[in-house]
Every structure is written in structure tokens, then in C-alpha cells.
Amino acid sequence: MDRRIYGVETEFGVHYSHPGARPLTPEEVARYLFRPVVEWGRSSNVFVSNGSRLYLDVGSHPEYATAECSTLDELVAVDKAGEVMMQQLIDQATERMAADGFTGTIYLYKNNADSAGNSYGSHENYLLNRRTEFRRLSEALIPFLITRQLYAGAGKVVAPRTGDTDPGTLDRDRPDGAHFAFSQRADHVMEGISSATTRSRPIINTRDEPHADAAEYRRLHVIVGDSNMSETTQLVRFGATDLMLRMIEAGTPLGDHQLENPILAIRQVSHDLTGTAELSLRSGQRRSALQLQRHYLEQATAFVERHGAHHDRLDAVLDLWERALDAVERQDPAGIDTEIDWAIKQRFLTRYADRHGLDWDSARLAQLDLSYHDITPGRGLFTLLQSRGAAARFLDDDAVRQAVDTPPATTRAALRGRFIQAARESGQPYAVDWTHLKLSDRPLLTVTTKDPFQTSSERLDELLRSIPSPDHAPAEGHRDGDASSIHPV
Amino acid sequence: MSQQYSGSRSEREEDVPAPEPAPAGGSAQAGTTDLDSLLDEIDSVLETNAEEFVKGFVQKGGQ
Numbered sequence: 001m002d003r004r005i006y007g008v009e010t011e012f013g014v015h016y017s018h019p020g021a022r023p024l025t026p027e028e029v030a031r032y033l034f035r036p037v038v039e040w041g042r043s044s045n046v047f048v049s050n051g052s053r054l055y056l057d058v059g060s061h062p063e064y065a066t067a068e069c070s071t072l073d074e075l076v077a078v079d080k081a082g083e084v085m086m087q088q089l090i091d092q093a094t095e096r097m098a099a100d101g102f103t104g105t106i107y108l109y110k111n112n113a114d115s116a117g118n119s120y121g122s123h124e125n126y127l128l129n130r131r132t133e134f135r136r137l138s139e140a141l142i143p144f145l146i147t148r149q150l151y152a153g154a155g156k157v158v159a160p161r162t163g164d165t166d167p168g169t170l171d172r173d174r175p176d177g178a179h180f181a182f183s184q185r186a187d188h189v190m191e192g193i194s195s196a197t198t199r200s201r202p203i204i205n206t207r208d209e210p211h212a213d214a215a216e217y218r219r220l221h222v223i224v225g226d227s228n229m230s231e232t233t234q235l236v237r238f239g240a241t242d243l244m245l246r247m248i249e250a251g252t253p254l255g256d257h258q259l260e261n262p263i264l265a266i267r268q269v270s271h272d273l274t275g276t277a278e279l280s281l282r283s284g285q286r287r288s289a290l291q292l293q294r295h296y297l298e299q300a301t302a303f304v305e306r307h308g309a310h311h312d313r314l315d316a317v318l319d320l321w322e323r324a325l326d327a328v329e330r331q332d333p334a335g336i337d338t339e340i341d342w343a344i345k346q347r348f349l350t351r352y353a354d355r356h357g358l359d360w361d362s363a364r365l366a367q368l369d370l371s372y373h374d375i376t377p378g379r380g381l382f383t384l385l386q387s388r389g390a391a392a393r394f395l396d397d398d399a400v401r402q403a404v405d406t407p408p409a410t411t412r413a414a415l416r417g418r419f420i421q422a423a424r425e426s427g428q429p430y431a432v433d434w435t436h437l438k439l440s441d442r443p444l445l446t447v448t449t450k451d452p453f454q455t456s457s458e459r460l461d462e463l464l465r466s467i468p469s470p471d472h473a474p475a476e477g478h479r480d481g482d483a484s485s486i487h488p489v
Numbered sequence: 490m491s492q493q494y495s496g497s498r499s500e501r502e503e504d505v506p507a508p509e510p511a512p513a514g515g516s517a518q519a520g521t522t523d524l525d526s527l528l529d530e531i532d533s534v535l536e537t538n539a540e541e542f543v544k545g546f547v548q549k550g551g552q
Contacts, residue, residue: 019536367542
């Protein structure tokens with residue numbers, strides 16, 4: 001597919017800290033966080049005006065699913081806009097909690113693990129052509145997904161193994177002592193491919209909800225990724241994965257690199273910053289993460305030479321992909337330590353550890369690891385690094401701010417955003433999901449949007465014309481400031 | 490231009506053009522001083538009892 005629909009779903013970790021006072025559970029804090037959402041949409045599962053979805057997920061994780069995007073710029077901007085929305089919820093919850101006597105601090109982390117070994121995800125969605133055989137696609141893609149942590153990993157301070165735990169076969173190559181690893185998520189992945197998400201945590205989830213014409217499309221649901229803070233890391237993560245899918249869809253032979261034990265391999269890669277740990281393939285051969293990624297990069301570069309660039313960020317994707325592999329190979333992250341999450345984090349934490357004489361088992365470094373993912377501007381480590389130029393970006397604050405209220409213009413999210421705005425302005429009760437736009441009192445006029453690339457709709461125009469102008473709108477269901485109540489004034 | 494800087498942030502910010510938007514793949518290498526000043530300041534935004542803080546962050550599992 002030349003143009004592809006992308007989306008990413010992010011679960012945030014909730015942390016309330018108030019030393020010396022009664023702790024609040026994440027559930028209690030999540031309820032405070034989502035109170036404005038419930039007031040806005042009468043549900044803790046809503047679509048917001050940029051076309052994205054905001055909800056409370058399994059385990060009370062606030063979750064944000066981006067609207068359908070068809071460019072990498074849109075995808076990263078809409079994803080970062082989710083952090084802005086979450087911050088607005090933090091601000092409002094902090095006020096309400098203080099009024100109830102809870103004067104501690106709320107932290108939301110865009111990361112993938114807590115200190116007790118629970119994990120939550122960053123799920124990527126890629127729209128695929130139905131003609132591509134899914135089994136063949138998964139086989140070709142999984143070795144890529146297992147090794148892309150060399151540039152897509154968010155970095156993790158790993159605690160030392162405790163004395164009473166059995167290393168187990170999956171962790172046999174993991175160092176016993178505290179150390180720095182590429183990935184947040186790798187240690188929590190339990191299966192290669194499966195229909196489950198919470199129970200066994202596969203790399204690819206087979207749930208096939210295309211939210212589109214199922215005869216034409218299917219959805220690839222990748223749940224192995226780390227949540228990224230860095231815009232440039234996201235660019236190469238999504239951009240390289242899209243290139244892999246293009247090659248597979250085009251039938252480009254990529255070789256058979258199926259891994260003997262994908263779940264062992266993903267841990268081997270994460271805990272080996274040299275990228276040279278040898279992974280066993282089913283064919284009996286052995287390959288390192290660096291070798292596999294070099295191979296995919298070469299194939300992708302040749303593919304782009306043959307077929308041309310299909311978007312204007314392609315050079316940047318290939319360039320950063322290559323420089324990241326160079327950096328790992330040379331064991332010198334200096335060339336990527338403003339652009340790749342794990343390297344940005346490692347650079348700062350190493351400097352901090354040197355200055356204070358700390359080892360990786362220091363609680364302060366574990367705290368800084370969390371702080372890197374703290375989304376609050378001016379407090380979270382990544383936000384501080386970015387504001388001082390120690391983390392590069394390819395968007396700017398305006399682009400992110402705009403993406404908070406404005407849906408992507410190139411997909412049906414534009415229709416959804418327009419509909420939500422019109423319905424709310426007029427105070428009409430409405431319901432939306434990924435493929436339907438409905439005014440509750442005109443069910444027969446419901447607009448179905450099966451084509452995710454659709455950006456105009458006569459049926460929607462007709463439906464919107466049927467709405468009385470706001471001046472004459474019935475008062476029922478409409479409150480002052482309704483439409484902006486999840487944005488603090 | 491002064492090569493002896495005091496680590497003052499505002500001074501650096503005047504000297505150096507705004508870091509964004511950095512071109513993807515470009516080098517937005519932060520000056521060592523910016524990182525140094527952040528290393529100085531970061532403790533002021535972190536809660537003091539690191540161990541208790543980290544242990545206090547426990548979730549239910551998600552997906």
C-alpha cells in the first residue's frame with residue numbers, strides 16, 4: 001500500500017505520591033483523572049475532537065488511541081497531542097483532589113513497566129491489504145520486530161536479579177547485576193503471535209478488527225513496542241516498520257530468519273547493548289540483531305531505489321536507521337544520543353551516575369528512568385532534555401498543540417472530528433465509533449465510514465444540515481463550556 | 490562570544506538558536522553546558538526518597 005493508515009494506542013502508568021500520607025490506589029487516581037472526561041462525554045470511553053479515543057483500560061490505565069493517520073507527521077503529532085490531553089487531565093484532577101484533601105503529586109508515565117513487574121503497552125496498528133497472506137507476513141516481520149529495539153527501544157534500568165528467583169531459561173543470558181537494557185517491554189513479552197493481549201502478551205496480536213471494509217483490508221496489531229517519548233525515535237520506529245510491510249506486501253524476498261525461540265531472542269537482544277548476541281534461527285543458523293537489522297536496512301534501501309520514495313520523511317527514516325545501527329556497532333551512541341530514546345536516556349543517566357558515583361542498582365537511577373517518561377512539561381526528564389536541545393524533534397509545539405483539537409486531514413478522522421464538533425456545538429446527543437457517526441435522534445441518517453481514507457462525505461453533509469443552528473438548539477444536553485471542559489482554561 | 494560560561498541558562502539560550510524544529514536526522518547536539526546545568530538542577534524536581542518513590546509505583550498489569 002502506498003498510503004497506509006497508522007495508529008498507536010498508549011497506556012499510561014499512574015503514580016500518586018504523597019510521602020507520609022495515605023496512599024491512593026491507581027484506580028482512585030484514575031477516577032479523578034477521568035471525571036472531566038465522564039462529564040464531557042457521559043462515559044469514560046470517548047472520542048475527542050481530534051478524532052482520537054480516550055478511555056480507561058484494563059487495570060485502570062488511562063489510554064489514548066490516536067485517530068487514523070496516513071503520514072508519519074500526523075501520527076507523531078496526534079500521539080504527542082495525547083500527552084497534552086493527559087496533562088490537562090492531571091491539572092484538573094490535581095485541583096479536585098486538593099479540594100478533597102489529597103495534596104500529593106500525580107505522575108503519568110508514558111512507559112511500559114512498574115516497579116513490581118507489571119507491564120502495559122504501546123500498541124501499533126497498521127492497515128494491510130487483505131491480499132497479503134498473514135502467516136507469511138508474520139513470519140517475515142517477527143524477527144524484525146524482535147531486533148528493532150536497537151533503535152526503537154526506550155531504554156530501561158534493569159534491577160539486579162534477586163537471590164531467590166530462578167533465572168529460568170528465558171532469562172539465561174541476562175546479566176545478574178543491575179544494568180541498562182534497550183527495551184522496557186521485551187521482558188514482558190510471552191508469545192510470538194496470539195489472539196490474547198493481557199494473558200500471554202504476544203508480539204503480534206491476531207485480533208483482526210480492520211474497522212474498515214474487511215474484504216479489502218485487515219489490521220496488523222503489533223503489541224511488542226516500547227512507548228517512545230522522542231519524536232525522532234517514533235519516526236524511525238513507524239517508518240522502518242512501514243517499509244518492512246511494503247516489502248512484504250510487494251513480495252520482496254527477505255530470507256527466512258524465523259527464530260527458534262522468539263521470546264528468548266527478544267530478551268537476548270534487550271540485555272545486550274553490543275547488538276552482537278547470537279540468536280538461533282529455526283534454520284539452524286545464527287544471526288545477531290545487528291546482522292538482521294543491517295540486512296533489513298539494505299533490503300529497504302534497495303527497495304526504495306527500485307520503487308521510489310513514497311513519502312517525504314523516507315530519507316530521514318533510512319538515515320536514522322543506519323546511524324543507529326552504526327552507533328550500536330561502534331559502541332558509540334554519540335551519533336544518536338539526541339534522537340533515539342534509549343541513547344538519550346542512557347547519556348543523561350550515565351552522566352548523572354558518574355557525577356554522583358552511582359551504580360545501575362541505585363534507586364536514584366531507577367527514579368530517573370521513571371522521570372524520563374513523566375509527561376509533565378518542566379518536570380519530566382525527557383521534557384527537560386527536549387527543551388534544552390538534548391532531544392531532537394522534527395515537529396514543533398504548534399504542530400502538537402494544533403493536533404489536540406484538529407483531526408488529521410487525510411483520513412476519515414477528519415469526518416469524525418467535524419461531526420463531533422458540530423454535534424457538540426448544537427448540543428445534539430450523538431454517538432460515534434471508528435466507523436459510525438450518529439445523531440441519537442436521527443438513527444436513519446447514520447453515516448458509515450468504511451473507507452479509512454475517506455475525507456469527504458455527502459451523507460455527513462446532509463446529516464449536519466439537518467442539525468438546527470446552535471442558536472435554536474434545545475438546551476437539554478448542553479452545558480456551558482461543555483466542548484472545552486477537558487481543556488483547562 | 491564568551492567561551493567561559495557560567496552555566497547560566499538564559500545566556501546560553503541567547504547564544505544558541507532555538508533547538509526546534511530540529512531536522513530529523515540532523516544533529517541537535519546539546520551543548521555540554523546545557524546538560525551540565527540540567528545535571529545540577531534535576532535533583533530539585535525529583536522527590537527525595539528515591540527508593541520509596543520507585544517502590545510506590547505499582548500498577549495492575551495492562552495489555
